[in-house]
Amino acid sequence: MRLFWLRSLALLTLIALVTSACGGAPAAPGTTGGKGLPKAPEGTLLRKIQDRGKIIIGVKYDIPTFGYLNPKTNQLEGFDVEIGRAIAEYIFGDRNAVEFKEAISKNRIPYLQDGTVDVILSTMTINEERLQQIDFSVVYYVAGQSLLVPKNSPIKGLADLKGKKVGTVKGSTSEKNIRQKAPEAEVSLFDKYADAVAAMEAGQVDAVTTDDIILYGFVRQEPDKWQVVGGQFTKEPYGAGVAKGNPELLEVVNTVIKAMKADGRWKQIYQTWISKDNVPEPPPDDWRAAMQ
Structure with missing residues (x-):
């Protein structure tokens, strides 16, 4: 059942990306028309999220441009927050079906492992050491x-x-x-x-x-x-973190990020939160390629 569901999701992703590449209006993540995803198999974290009615995502609260609790509006904003809302919209058809929790560097991985959050979007660099502890999405940003x-x-x-x-x-x-x-x-x-x-x-x-x-x-x-x-003295490919053993949720996160890269939304949020000038192409999916 899990394999069938994953294959079905992969097919939907391919259709969305091909439609986008051909210049059409893709039925892509973020444009689900209020319907959201079909129910995931029983016993999966994604099904638990769907039954709960919201996804819980860990973000920074103190990083302007990526995850920032604006004291003037008391609203969270930034690049990571926008990706989180796109994931919620893909799952539920509602970009507000998300609860954000503050996740600082030292508790990001523990929060995934103990179930405090479902996903981490918290300027987290993908590396071999962390890959031993959690799974990562495709790369969504490269810093230095x-x-x-x-x-x-x-x-x-x-x-x-x-x-x-x-x-x-x-x-x-x-x-x-x-x-x-x-x-x-x-x-x-x-x-x-x-x-x-x-x-x-x-x-x-x-x-x-x-x-x-x-x-x-x-x-x-x-x-x-x-x-x-001092310039950049490292390369830091960012990925969304998911606890190990949750391929359905990881596939959903990857689907959303890939679609945002393909349909122009990645560039839109770059312009909104980082810079309107010299907007780059989205990074490659593979973190090793992103470090070249």
Whole structure:
């Protein structure tokens, strides 16, 4: 039954993508006409989600451009949030049939493993170590690690970090990378990137490091205060996380992301949340290819 359901979904995906490629209006994820998916087999996580009537997705709350709880509107917004709503719309025919929970770097994988959330969309880099613990979707974005510093900082790159205090987040790939790339820097760990930036503003750290697109979100908020320096010194392919043993849900997430890349919605949310200028082509599906 599970195999039949997966094959049926794969066929629907192929039809949607071919229709989109031919210039038609695809019956693609996000345009289900209010009907949603047929019921998944009993006993699957996807069926549990359908019976519950909503999908629970873990996102960041402190990352402008990707997952941000806007204090002015009290609404979540950003690239990851838009993908999450598209998944909800594909499953239920209703983009609001989703509950977002805050997922910081150190609890993203535990939240999947203990069932707190169904999916993680939280600027999470795909790598071999994490693939031992959870499954990942196809790549939906490729970032690169860099440095955020005050406007008047003498720090211009990794070579300037000797003896400096650098803030980053516990449990992130950024922590591992900065220890390798700048072994003579003193690394300070925080729960959230916003906490690290606040510490830099208070003079407690000299720089903050993580993926450049996250750092540019802080520059976007306070362009007179911060700047991104040092260029990209890693490549970070982002994927949506799903607990192992849930091929139906993983196939749904992949279906949505692939369709968004094919039908133009990926570029639309890029323009909305990242930049209206120099909009790139969507990244390749395979994370290894995305790192080339």
